[in-house]
Amino acid sequence: MKNCGPAFPAPFWDGQSMKMLGTGMTLRDYFAAAALNRLLAWDFTGPPESKSGFAHYSEQAALTAYQLADAMLAERDK
Secondary structure, eight states: OTTOSBSSOEEEEOSSSEEEEOOSOBHHHHHHHHHHHHHHHHHOOSOOSSHHHHHHHHHHHHHHHHHHHHHHHHHHHO
């Protein structure tokens, strides 16, 4: 599964044939960003009192977003 290639590959002509330019974010990154957007809208109620609490929340949200992205990619492969 890995990163599943680019989310938005761009075609280009190299002078001989059409190729796909695979730069930019991966499909996994795209899915994680979409999941993170929803996680923050759903769970975030404001910064905690301490900065360390916010850092912990941020790490957990990022981890969860990539876990959701991996689940979406696995389901897509079925």
